[in-house]
Amino acid sequence: LTIEDVLNKDIMDLIIPSDQVAHVQVDNPLEHALLVLVKTGYSAIPVLDASYKLRGIVSKTLILDFILGIERIEFEKLSDHRVSEVMKTSMPILKTDDPFIEAVKLSINETFLCVEDENHIFQGILPRSALLKFLNHYLRD
Amino acid sequence: LTIEDVLNKDIMDLIIPSDQVAHVQVDNPLEHALLVLVKTGYSAIPVLDASYKLRGIVSKTLILDFILGIERIEFEKLSDHRVSEVMKTSMPILKTDDPFIEAVKLSINETFLCVEDENHIFQGILPRSALLKFLNHYLRD
Ligand SMILES: Nc1ncnc2c1ncn2[C@@H]1O[C@@H]2COP(=O)(O)O[C@H]3[C@@H](O)[C@H](n4cnc5c(N)ncnc54)O[C@@H]3COP(=O)(O)O[C@H]2[C@H]1O
Numbered sequence: 001l002t003i004e005d006v007l008n009k010d011i012m013d014l015i016i017p018s019d020q021v022a023h024v025q026v027d028n029p030l031e032h033a034l035l036v037l038v039k040t041g042y043s044a045i046p047v048l049d050a051s052y053k054l055r056g057i058v059s060k061t062l063i064l065d066f067i068l069g070i071e072r073i074e075f076e077k078l079s080d081h082r083v084s085e086v087m088k089t090s091m092p093i094l095k096t097d098d099p100f101i102e103a104v105k106l107s108i109n110e111t112f113l114c115v116e117d118e119n120h121i122f123q124g125i126l127p128r129s130a131l132l133k134f135l136n137h138y139l140r141d
Numbered sequence: 142l143t144i145e146d147v148l149n150k151d152i153m154d155l156i157i158p159s160d161q162v163a164h165v166q167v168d169n170p171l172e173h174a175l176l177v178l179v180k181t182g183y184s185a186i187p188v189l190d191a192s193y194k195l196r197g198i199v200s201k202t203l204i205l206d207f208i209l210g211i212e213r214i215e216f217e218k219l220s221d222h223r224v225s226e227v228m229k230t231s232m233p234i235l236k237t238d239d240p241f242i243e244a245v246k247l248s249i250n251e252t253f254l255c256v257e258d259e260n261h262i263f264q265g266i267l268p269r270s271a272l273l274k275f276l277n278h279y280l281r282d
Pocket residue numbers: 016020021022023040041042043044045046111112125127128129130184249250251252
């Protein structure tokens with residue numbers, strides 16, 4: 001692998017395709033989202049709407065923060081509130097033809113990046129591990 | 142930055158030093174560990190013993206997994222159990238003089254790496270963001 005091979009790498013070769021990405025819907029109760037997060041073991045997952053468009057990211061941290069009261073963690077709040085009330089909506093989004101260097105730059109502050117096509121249909125995610133695996137391959141040679 | 146600069150990078154230039162790393166003690170109750178994780182916002186943090194030696198890593202995922210019952214999340218278990226009962230002890234550990242490429246390889250499967258000196262005293266952590274920031278700097282030039 002040369003430095004040109006790295007800079008010209010197609011990010012679509014590295015992504016986890018949408019059918020393998022655990023996700024929840026915008027209007028799901030928080031209880032459902034926390035169970036999906038706990039059962040999959042993931043810290044954070046994408047939130048999609050009914051037309052498979054990306055709407056945000058929900059995480060164990062955001063849910064636990066929301067239900068952390070002054071004295072204790074108020075678990076009864078989980079069934080009364082929805083994903084849309086806690087999800088983060090300000091995340092960077094990659095387009096399918098974005099350059100590899102853009103993915104590296106955005107991954108400095110995100111554990112994974114969501115990828116959309118030109119019609120804003122969710123294509124999958126690019127986790128930091130995929131970038132690190134490819135960069136390690138380059139450095140090793 | 143040349144490829145030699147990257148391969149010869151001292152990992153100690155990139156670590157978060159131990160006094161800035163949120164951590165808990167082996168014998169802390171789980172309730173305390175979950176509150177530290179929620180208040181700092183971190184997904185996972187190191188577990189140290191009284192002599193500042195690394196003993197494991199505890200995470201929101203490991204704690205939530207432990208208290209997930211068949212019907213519901215059993216929060217009352219938090220005060221009856223300790224960090225040592227859920228922490229992961231099989232994590233890779235970097236030495237202060239390990240090469241940069243070793244840190245990249247181990248970061249493929251770990252969100253951060255703990256760093257120890259030759260006397261096994263905890264020195265700090267090397268998060269994936271630090272590696273990605275440095276690699277981005279190299280690729281950009
Ligand atoms: N079931 C599993 N099998 C093997 N390794 C596992 C694993 N769960 C977690 N890991 C390891 O732990 C890292 C952090 O996972 P985390 O859930 O905090 O953070 C994850 C999670 O929030 C999200 N993610 C990864 N794969 C996902 C998927 N299939 N569906 C939804 N979200 C996913 O992307 C973040 C970064 O993932 P990345 O691969 O860079 O980094 C992962 C991976 O190296």
